[in-house]
Amino acid sequence: MLLWVSALSLAIWLWLACCHGMFWRTDQRLPPRSAPRRWPSVAVVVPARDEAAVLPDSLPGLLAQKYPGAARVILVDDHSSDGTGALAARLGEGGGLPLEVTVPPPLPTGWTGKLWALRHGVELAGDTDYLLLTDADIAHGPTLLADLVAAAGANGLDLVSQMARLRVETRWERLIVPAFVYFFAQLYPFRWSNRPGSRTAAAAGGCTLVRREALERAGGVAAIRGAVIDDVNLARAVKRTGGRTWLGLAEQVDSVRPYPRLAELWRMVSRSAYAQLRHSPLLLAGTVLGLALVYLVPVAAVVAGAAAGSAAVAALGGAAWAVMTGTFVPMERYYGRPWGEALLLPFTAGLYLLMTVDSAVQHWRGRGAAWKGRTYDSQGGDGQGRGELRN
Incomplete structure (x- = not known):
């Protein structure tokens, strides 16, 4: 036997x-890109709940983005108890992209907290061309925003997402984290996800650039309002309604959240x-x-x-x-x-x-x-x- x-x-x-x-190959990186004749407008939406410990390592990188077009950052303080909103406002005083700190209405039935915060930020973004949906514990390289927009425009993509590089400093992080990304890629092979017409669709919530029109066509954030695995469901919604999606490994996107213990x-x-x-x-x-x-x-x-x-x-x-x-x-x-x-x-x-x-x-x-x-x-x-x- x-x-x-x-x-x-x-x-x-x-x-x-x-x-x-x-799925096991790591060559899915940002596709070829070129600068557009007109840089579209972008709003960066950051849902944050009790993230004061990591904001000093993540938010300054977003505010310092070297983007040739109009861009701003909207941090949605999801009713934090640790002063996240006040800290974000102080960090925004250092210059860079304009920062708006806002608090969403009370969480209604049927929504996860993160998606309710995202919806509030997307509404405040108005008629911007693109939305960069990112997490409060993600640090971004100085040209990331421009690279994402250039890749989307040059390749006709409605959603461009990069899997953030997680920390591997502690023993448990070194054991668990690479396997976490490996298993994710095994569930959603990046090549299949990036193929137009394929049934496979996935994204990484830490860094997802989406065209506003494509998000609206997919039903907006409300279409996935109860999803615990929001990033994959967002990619599915965009692809299901005719959008083109792309997912790959990051070179300028790093998680700053520590996971020192197995717990x-x-x-x-x-x-x-x-x-x-x-x-x-x-x-x-x-x-x-x-x-x-x-x-x-x-x-x-x-x-x-x-x-x-x-x-x-x-x-x-x-x-x-x-x-x-x-x-x-x-x-x-x-x-x-x-x-x-x-x-x-x-x-x-x-x-x-x-x-x-x-x-x-x-x-x-x-x-x-x-x-x-x-x-x-x-x-x-x-x-x-x-x-x-x-x-």
């Missing part, structure tokens, strides 16, 4: 490596993992079995084959583990990590399996996707599309 299971695992890895959109990383993953599975017990069971078959069986086969003296089982498991490691090496290199750390991917996948199960358990306990004092039942709320707020 283990022989056949090991052979199946190897076959899956060969298919993933060769036929799944080359913080665990919460980051588990708060939305079960929502990604559409809160389906069947999809959860399939995911657990799939993760075990793809990531855990190769190691088990090597150990069991060696212990039982079965060279065939050990060889099949070792071959699957080698293919797995080889597909992970480019992501480790993107994060500046030695290739040998890619051998630990099965262990990291085991942690992700536990995080996914924990996400489902928290949902069944009524805690849903918890973040900064708010808990959401699901993308569909109570099953009627309401996305209920619990705290």
Whole structure:
């Protein structure tokens, strides 16, 4: 039985490596771009809730953008308790792009806090040509805004998104973060997402430039108002209504939020993992079995084959583990990590399996996707599309 299971695992890895959109490659960067004859207007919308700790490392970079056209920053203080709004206003006094700090109305039923804040910022932006939707913990390089707009214009794109480079300074960050991006790319191969007409669509919420007309055509922020995984749902909405989307790895976009302990990383993953599975017990069971078959069986086969003296089982498991490691090496290199750390991917996948199960358990306990004092039942709320707020 283990022989056949090991052979199946190897076959899956060969298919993933060769036929799944080359998800493991890290060459999807901003496409060729050229300066437009007229630089369109841009409003940068930053939803922020209790972000005073990271704003000094992120907001100044946005305000210092070297953009040839009209641009401004709208920071939406989502009823913070740590002085986020006042701090942002002080940082804005240093010059650069105009900054407006605003507070949205109270959160209504059916909306997640972030999307309600985004909607408020988008409304204040008015008839701007483009909107850059970004997070308060993201630092941007000085020419990022111009590069995004130039790439969108030169390639006829309605949505351009870059996956921010997360921190890998602590031991747990180095173990978890590269795998996080690797798994995301495996779920949504960037090449497929960037292909016009493909059913795959994805974006990264930390850095998403969207054409205002395309957002309105997709139904605006209200179209995804209850979505916990808002970035992917936004890309789907834009692509579903005829827009062209693009997603790739970043070169000037970095997260400044630290995750020093496993607990913080665990919460980051588990708060939305079960929502990604559409809160389906069947999809959860399939995911657990799939993760075990793809990531855990190769190691088990090597150990069991060696212990039982079965060279065939050990060889099949070792071959699957080698293919797995080889597909992970480019992501480790993107994060500046030695290739040998890619051998630990099965262990990291085991942690992700536990995080996914924990996400489902928290949902069944009524805690849903918890973040900064708010808990959401699901993308569909109570099953009627309401996305209920619990705290």
